[in-house]
Amino acid sequence: MSITQLLLSYLDVPTVLIFLIILLFLVAQRKPHRYPPGPLRWPVIGNLPIVIGAKMQAKDFMKISQKHGSVFSLRLGVLDMVIINGYDAIHEAFSEKAELFTGRPHDLIYIIQKGIGKKGLIMNEGPSWHELRKMIAVAFRDFGVGKKTLEERILDECQALFEVLDSKQKAQSIQSTNLQRTLMSAVSNIICSITFGDRFQYTDKQFVKLLDSLARFFRTSALALPENAFPFLRFIRTSSQTEDMIGIQNDLRDFVRQQVEKHKETFDPDNIRDIVDLYLQVTGKEKRQTKAFSNESMVRAIVDLFSAGTETTSLSTTWAILFLVCYPEIQRELHKEIMQVIDNGRRPSLQDKPHLPYVQAFISEMMRVVNIAPTSVPHVTQDEVELCGYVIPKRTVCTANIYSVHMDPKEWPEPEEFRPERWINKNGEFYKPSKAFLPFSLGPRACLGEQLARIEFFLFLTSMVQQYEFSTPIGAQLPRPFPERSGITTTPPDYELYIMKRE
Numbered sequence: 001m002s003i004t005q006l007l008l009s010y011l012d013v014p015t016v017l018i019f020l021i022i023l024l025f026l027v028a029q030r031k032p033h034r035y036p037p038g039p040l041r042w043p044v045i046g047n048l049p050i051v052i053g054a055k056m057q058a059k060d061f062m063k064i065s066q067k068h069g070s071v072f073s074l075r076l077g078v079l080d081m082v083i084i085n086g087y088d089a090i091h092e093a094f095s096e097k098a099e100l101f102t103g104r105p106h107d108l109i110y111i112i113q114k115g116i117g118k119k120g121l122i123m124n125e126g127p128s129w130h131e132l133r134k135m136i137a138v139a140f141r142d143f144g145v146g147k148k149t150l151e152e153r154i155l156d157e158c159q160a161l162f163e164v165l166d167s168k169q170k171a172q173s174i175q176s177t178n179l180q181r182t183l184m185s186a187v188s189n190i191i192c193s194i195t196f197g198d199r200f201q202y203t204d205k206q207f208v209k210l211l212d213s214l215a216r217f218f219r220t221s222a223l224a225l226p227e228n229a230f231p232f233l234r235f236i237r238t239s240s241q242t243e244d245m246i247g248i249q250n251d252l253r254d255f256v257r258q259q260v261e262k263h264k265e266t267f268d269p270d271n272i273r274d275i276v277d278l279y280l281q282v283t284g285k286e287k288r289q290t291k292a293f294s295n296e297s298m299v300r301a302i303v304d305l306f307s308a309g310t311e312t313t314s315l316s317t318t319w320a321i322l323f324l325v326c327y328p329e330i331q332r333e334l335h336k337e338i339m340q341v342i343d344n345g346r347r348p349s350l351q352d353k354p355h356l357p358y359v360q361a362f363i364s365e366m367m368r369v370v371n372i373a374p375t376s377v378p379h380v381t382q383d384e385v386e387l388c389g390y391v392i393p394k395r396t397v398c399t400a401n402i403y404s405v406h407m408d409p410k411e412w413p414e415p416e417e418f419r420p421e422r423w424i425n426k427n428g429e430f431y432k433p434s435k436a437f438l439p440f441s442l443g444p445r446a447c448l449g450e451q452l453a454r455i456e457f458f459l460f461l462t463s464m465v466q467q468y469e470f471s472t473p474i475g476a477q478l479p480r481p482f483p484e485r486s487g488i489t490t491t492p493p494d495y496e497l498y499i500m501k502r503e
């Protein structure tokens with residue numbers, strides 16, 4: 001009997017199937033030379049089970065990094081991505097090798113490709129992104145970020161918020177998610193006033209609907225959408241979740257377009273009121289219709305500011321209230337410090353900040369534990385690049401796991417413990433105990449709204465603690481003040497909240 005005949009005599013159907021499965025499994029493990037390691041991949045779906053249905057991807061990613069190292073790879077269907085964990089690796093990528101990591105996956109992640117596109121700020125890349133980012137940074141400065149005018153605007157918005165809180169207080173307890181919606185309106189009004197020079201009533205139907213949609217958008221994980229893993233699905237039938245996310249982006253664009261059209265009617269080149277006016281001036285008067293300064297890129301850039309500026313800061317404030325409720329002794333300490341520095345019930349000011357070390361410590365610790373944007377916004381490699389000894393090919397999606405930086409026990413002993421005191425030195429002053437603190441990411445793509453967010457958050461929190469005491473109704477169950485669920489952002493649990501105006 002020849003060898004071929006011998007082999008064929010063994011090849012029944014189950015043997016062939018087992019052979020094929022092993023072959024597919026081996027093929028699924030193939031990676032380019034010196035590519036980052038990663039968990040075993042299933043044939044066809046790759047590592048999709050890791051992200052689908054995950055409550056908190058960042059936490060799962062951190063566990064994987066404990067086994068495979070700070071830089072590891074995943075394959076989600078056809079989408080290859082690299083997850084970067086820990087301060088040192090993220091610093092090497094986004095700071096030391098920043099110019100090679102500034103791309104965005106506008107062509108690689110379906111919801112971004114179809115719903116957001118390449119224009120604007122967040123998903124744009126290359127010279128037009130650079131030009132736009134520079135212009136918005138200057139506009140933020142010109143329209144008051146860091147100036148008294150903006151401070152006044154924020155404090156006025158706090159006042160509007162307090163009127164709503166006072167009416168809610170009369171209704172006794174409220175659900176914390178309702179408060180978050182109100183906070184979203186307040187925070188959103190600040191970015192609206194910088195961009196459109198206008199604010200909206202908290203009951204304005206279009207505004208409320210838009211903010212609800214925005215919250216839904218941020219609660220979803222873009223990575224887990226089936227069309228990213230299997231692009232052919234886009235030609236058959238997109239999932240309802242994907243349709244919803246695309247619809248939200250279209251609604252946001254329509255809303256901003258309406259505001260821009262209204263502006264055009266009252267535009268006066270000698271009186272530039274806000275960012276839309278500035279844009280109209282640049283694109284109209286100077287006839288500058290470059291890629292960065294087209295009408296559509298303006299609309300998209302403003303949608304980006306509106307979205308990024310609303311959800312993150314309002315969620316942070318909602319989380320802060322949860323910590324006040326769960327740690328009444330910390331709330332008392334904060335109130336005591338605020339009362340000592342801001343006397344006679346005057347409105348807080350940014351000038352008070354250096355005199356409020358415990359407030360600053362509370363804010364930093366809250367941002368560390370909560371990780372509002374736990375996996376940041378994905379970057380893309382602009383060329384082949386070496387990172388921590390591995391080689392990452394050009395146009396690979398790279399995600400920084402910010403959660404892994406803030407939960408690193410070597411940098412933050414007992415990282416899950418909420419301890420504002422970590423941020424206070426022996427002299428009772430506020431200080432940064434570790435470099436491993438990146439809530440706004442780092443490098444040229446770091447959050448453009450960091451300064452604004454910090455100002456808003458400080459003024460909102462200080463004013464709220466000055467005026468109100470937050471607790472839960474007697475007998476109500478206390479929620480756990482630790483993030484357990486996240487999409488693009490980290491959502492606090494819903495609970496019954498009691499707000500009492502201070503005398």
Ligand code: HEM
Nearest residue numbers: 122308309312313373376377440441445446447448449453
């Ligand atoms: C607590 C509040 C906030 C947090 C934690 C936060 C966090 C972040 C993070 C992690 C990124 C991704 C950076 C990267 O890709 O490496 C980002 C990007 C961005 N954020 Fe924020 N953000 C906050 C508030 C704001 C506000 C108030 C605005 C504006 C009004 C804003 C505008 C932006 C923009 C435009 C980008 C994209 C920058 C670019 O791609 O060039 N953010 N933010």
